[in-house]
Amino acid sequence: MKILVCISHVPDTTSKINFTENDTQFDTNGVQFVINPYDEFSLTRAMWFKEKQGASVTVVNVGNATTEPTLRKALAIGADAAIRVNAAATDGLFVAKQLAEVVKNGGYDLVLTGRESIDYNGGMVPGMLASLVDFNFVNGCVGIEVDGTEVSLVREIDGGNETHASTLPMVVAGQKGIVEESDLRIPNMRGIMMARKKPLTVVEPLEIENATAAQSYEKPAPKGAVKLIAADNIDALIDLLHNEAKVI
């Protein structure tokens, strides 16, 4: 089984979000970038398929050269090879079309992604990619088993889970549950050394117009200070929630 894992290069969750150049660019100054947490769950499941079922695992990212350390980290975790499509990722449909080209050229059986990235939160690339290459698609996956070309999946739904059956080739967008938090791997020294020797191929993008473009960014309005209510004055809280906030 040939697995492709799509990796987004995102600011660490604890990053301060600021904008520069008249609020038209995300300020990367002082920001640490990581593998998108949702993608990391899927990458870890891919490692399981590699170790238990002999799958090969390639990771791919659409981004400029600054994203390579993130791809190297994925190699250090255990992926066999990496591909970087040399283009800034600014629009979901653009990224999906670039990834579709990689999928078509690589003959992958299973494409694993995260449900969404924690920077633009679009949640659209996996489904678009599946439609572009005409693969079966399951979103929000919290469990996947593959037997030959038969795939059994569990998807999270409102208030529960749904079990699906499908067949390869597939695109599956994972989230916590596809592996547990405790299954995530921190690259060890040997992995980091080996990652340096693994192939990282740079491919040039298809020329495609962006479907959408961020024109400017804003930060949320500053929040007022919390209103503190004494622990022995619950009546005051109920009064505020009813008369001021109007939520009860």
Place this chain on the structure above:
Amino acid sequence: MSVLVFADSSEGKFKKSAFEVVSYGKRVAEQLGTTVAVVTINALDVSELYTYGAEKVLTVSNEQLKTFNAKGYTSVLQQAATAENASIVVLDSSINVLHVAPMLAVAMNAGYASNVVALPSEVAPFTIKRKAFSNKGFSNTVMNTENKIIGVAKNSYGVHENPVSGTSESFDVTLSESDFGVTSEKVEKASGKVTIADADTVVSAGRGLKGPENWAMIEELAEVLGAATACSKPVSDLGWRPHGEHVGQTGKPVASNLYIAIGISGAIQHLAGINASKVKVVINTDPEAPFFKAADYGIVGDAFEVVPVLIEKLKAFKAA
């Protein structure tokens, strides 16, 4: 050119988000000087949609779509958009619809903006405001494509009445075998519980509760408020509560009207997932807990003393 809205239903009934997207679609159609049509799948009574501006409702009844099927739903929406000559499709942000939207974008060769929080600020160029950076920022996005899909973030635009004398007609769809490459085998759902996605109020608790045996008061508080119960990540990792209750960055997102956090310190990952809630209340023994900076109302106190009193007072308030 017209605007098409998908009003999603569950077991035949609409959720609040269906009324929100109909309200939104009606206003966008007015901005563009065009008409709005709404499509439904296996909904029982569509007349409620007229209250929110649905001039025309296309009703699809299909046995094969009794259980959700992403590709089947995509086909329905694409066929409805073609029939209505719609270049703008308005969708909500429920789990099922988030599954369908990107597939529909490809089928219609449309740009897709998700997490949209307001009406278009301009229609030429078509500019809309979206949430980004896990609720720590907004992006004003221009959509360049002829066809556009707008995913409205839950509880962001709101439900606005706009009564019209609408009409409904049944809409026939053609589905092919290739629409069913993924089949549903089994659905496990807790019955009779308010889900986090649907709840107006969410009562959430963290490690401050000390152990799973202490959740009875959280469930009672939720019941009094008609709320869903949720928990922080450590609590689900420890196995005190089911994973489905974990809210925060890698768990479920919350965009309720009222979010009550009990014994949760407010790690940045937790706040990223619940920040879209309108009013936040925190109850915590530690006055330095970061949640107090993110909350609207706070009580510094012991949950084991505060919550039982809150339950009693709320019962009295509800009864009055």
